[in-house]
Amino acid sequence: MISGDEKKRAENEATFRDANERIREAERELEPPLDRIPYICECDDIGCREPIRLTAPEYERVRGDGATFAIAPGHPSEGDVLEQRDGYLVVQEPDGGGEVARALDPRAEDA
Numbered sequence: 001m002i003s004g005d006e007k008k009r010a011e012n013e014a015t016f017r018d019a020n021e022r023i024r025e026a027e028r029e030l031e032p033p034l035d036r037i038p039y040i041c042e043c044d045d046i047g048c049r050e051p052i053r054l055t056a057p058e059y060e061r062v063r064g065d066g067a068t069f070a071i072a073p074g075h076p077s078e079g080d081v082l083e084q085r086d087g088y089l090v091v092q093e094p095d096g097g098g099e100v101a102r103a104l105d106p107r108a109e110d111a
């Protein structure tokens with residue numbers, strides 16, 4: 001059973017993920033490429049615009065699972081913290097939210 005709150009939260013994170021996917025696309029065009037790219041924190045705070053810096057391979061790893069997100073340390077998330085990295089945390093949406101997050105994953109279609 002997916003609660004309205006869970007759905008809203010997952011949709012919020014998916015919105016930031018879409019913005020970050022555009023940042024990733026723009027980054028591919030850069031010459032020379034950046035070492036660490038400023039992405040937007042994907043926490044539960046809808047007003048959050050905190051930049052978090054990930055390398056391209058780090059970002060790709062987070063995006064590898066449609067239910068994982070990268071957030072700034074100390075920012076709100078109902079997800080479970082999977083990893084504490086340098087300057088960001090990798091969180092995984094729990095059950096219901098994870099399903100919504102995976103359903104909204106723009107990369108899921110080509111899987």
Ligand SMILES: [Zn+2]
Nearest residue numbers: 041043048075
């Ligand atoms: Zn945040």
